Amino acid sequence: MRRLGDLEAEIMDRVWRWQKPSTVRQIVDDLNRTRPIAYTTVMTVADILHTKGWLRREKVGRAWVYEAQQSREEYTAGLMQAALGGTDDRHGALLRFVEHMSADDVQALDAALRAVHRPEADGGPR
Template identity: 30%
Template sequence: MSRRERGHLEAEVMQLLWSNPGGLTSAQLESAFTQQRRPARTTLLTVLSRLEDKDLVARTSAPGGAVFRASQAQSEHVASSMARLLESSADRNSALTHFVGSLSEQDLDTLRKLSRP
């Protein structure tokens, strides 16, 4: 198996959990990966534990084993990540200018509609 870049497995696990809002067991998560890209069960459990520590994943007990769910919708996660990055900027105006400059016309139209009272 080829090595993933740092953070890629976490991102793949989150995508699977966002695609399955009812949650998945570790076995279901493991089987969602192709044979060539399947992480070891211990690696997957470590990633799930780290995602729990980051409050991105919630674990609940179930008869068939623990069920893992994303703690928030993907759109909420993206929005909070964007806000956190903006908060860390020394020059918010410049950061926003670059961000808005990178948006598509469709995204700009959405922003215009959202900014109207």
Template identity: 40%
Template structure:
């Protein structure tokens, strides 16, 4: 998963928050007003995200609509995988995370690992 800049993350947030593909204009209209972005800026960001493989697009009249190719959760998991892969000792990263995980997070991890063990 490629790293996202702040504006890319904001655009992905807009796309993840809807269940329908959006045009450049629709993304721009849903961006926080304090951003005060130009249409061409949003178009460029969408193009960058498309090239990174995070979006797909389809023609809609004379424009394109964009939709994510990965869920928000999938993107977060891919970011964690990237961190682990880049770490000198991924075990230490996982151990530190386990020590800081909430009881609920620990429970979810235990359940997922148990399911994985039974399907392997």
């Protein structure tokens, strides 16, 4: 999985945060609060995100309305999987990752591992 570009990430951040269908105009207006950006630039990048499968869109009146195809958490998990796929020593990479985690993150990881039922770890069928 490839990481999102800067503007792609800014657009996806708003779509994920708002959790509702959004128009390019809404995204542009929000982006313009921190920096100037052209409507056509955001429209082009939103179209690219749609083509890549990150956004789904529906025509409402004359405007496209965009929604995320997957959650921010699914995106982050995909990046983590891709990073692990880049090494032959997954155990070592995971160990180094966990060594640098905060205590709160370690607790969250422990809770997530306990919440996921892993029958293959118990010797049973999956």
